[in-house]
Amino acid sequence: MRQAPELKGSATHERLRRAFDVASRSAQRYLYLATMAEIEGRSNAAGLLRELAETEAVHAQGHLDLIRGVGDPVTGLPIGETDQNLDALISSEIEEGETVYPSMARTARAEGFLDIADWFETMAKVKRGFAARLGELSEMGSGADRS
Template sequence: MSFTESKTHQNLKAAFAGESQANRRYTWMAQVAEKEGLPEVASLFKHSADGETGHALKHLMYLAAKAGDPATGLPLGDSLTNLKSAVAGETYEYTDMYPEFARVAREEGHAEIAAWFETLAKVERFHAGRFQDALTRLQAGGIAKPDADIAKHI
């Protein structure tokens, strides 16, 4: 059985998604606590969000090594490879995912959410374009690495 057909692969993908979502939820909860004037609670949520990020990144490390990008299925690795996966992921979001989500939301009578999904499709198209531009420039040698002496001060 290949790794991508294994239950472990599915578990890693689910764990990565869960930890990533926990990070975003706790980040939002920290903002709520700050608005409520509860810095201790906000700090607890922020630190927990950071921990969840660490967990998610470790899951992604295993996924990248064994199966590629959990969103696109494309390989992950160096920046050229990662940009290709990012372009594919963002393109899927603006061409298929968000338009379909908007259609369903509108069909179900959720016009405000449909409009939100349509806005996100436009944003994801912009993101795809930026990633594609960087990919094109990197392939053409148009993105230079900073001098090592300069880089250590960045």
């Protein structure tokens, strides 16, 4: 009997991560463009774009389902029970709030893009807030909303 190959670290693993990124970005682009179409009074276009956004989100979830056994495609941390998932999300939000967005803000400010720097700084605050909210939920423990 042939043993299944190890997904983690394989080229297929990397392609699944990329596919997840692409589908996730596409879903958000479609939603954004649907909003623009709605503002322009193009309800047919907005409806189709929202439908396609939902389909792209389903695609992203499919990719994530295939990759979940080897870890979160963003953090590499395990995907499993909600407590594990919260820990991975907290880790990601902290990194984005304390490192990623502040670095982007510094670069934008240094290049003279002050409005963009302000936006990145706002995003850093939002991400730190997300981390705090997720942390509060995590501290409640696994029995928090079970009857």
